[in-house]
Amino acid sequence: MDQSLRQKLIGMVEDARRLRAVLAADGSLFQGYNEQLRNLHNTHAKTLADIVDAKGWPGRMLVGEDGAAAAWMIVQQAIGLPRFMRACLEVIEAAASKGDVPRWQVALLTDRICWLEGRPQIYGTQFDWDANGELSPVPIADEASVDARRALSDLIPLIDGIRQRRTEAQQNGESAPPPAEAAARRKDFDEWAKAIGWRS
Incomplete structure (x- = not known):
């Protein structure tokens, strides 16, 4: 080593x-x-x-x-x-x-790239603040089967992953209070993703 x-x-x-x-x-x-x-x-x-x-x-x-x-x-x-x-x-x-x-590293990086490209994620590992001010997964492709895909990548079930991510955010000071104007933030992010080359 x-x-x-x-x-x-x-x-x-x-x-x-x-x-x-x-x-x-x-x-x-x-x-x-x-x-x-x-x-x-x-x-x-x-x-x-x-x-x-x-x-x-x-x-x-x-x-x-x-x-x-x-x-x-x-x-x-x-x-x-x-x-x-x-x-x-x-x-x-x-x-x-x-x-x-570990296989979970492939899953998380795959999801991150999907999110940046503006496509639904595969494993439900990428989060953003929702309309209620809570961290929630961004859209997931075929969400009904997500836990099966997560299991193949050594990830815990989605409901547990959501709980874990929200707890981490609280511990890291990322959720008190959540950022305001979620729609404006999302629009700014979409424009940035296009400018940087993630989206056409």
Whole structure:
């Protein structure tokens, strides 16, 4: 195992988590894609891309379970880089087929890309604030069968996933109070997704 690389990946995720907490506390996290956070995510994505070019995907064998989770999180956070995220999904799918990353990582990244592209998600892992001010899954394709798909990806049932996500949001200061003007936020997000290249 490459302990130095493991620590580097974990450190990048911790840096992003600290900044996100600061932005959540002052409310700016909910006012579009914060420039400071975007710059940090893009810097981390470039570093990860260089790592993948040099060593391949940093999975369990190279950086351990927590290091592999950190690498995946860096991809999840790189929402301003469509080509990077799509390319990483292919690499992570290959790593999962060899057992080097857990299947849930493929599921969550797949859903994130679907959401960014404006398509219904597959596994119900992506959330936004609904009209009642609660975090709820964004639209899910064939929702009646979602728990079967989740089980194949080692995810808990959707109802438990919703409860877990709402609890995490409360603990991270992301839901008190929820962002106002949900429709305006969604419109701004849709315009951003088109401008960045996620949607035509």
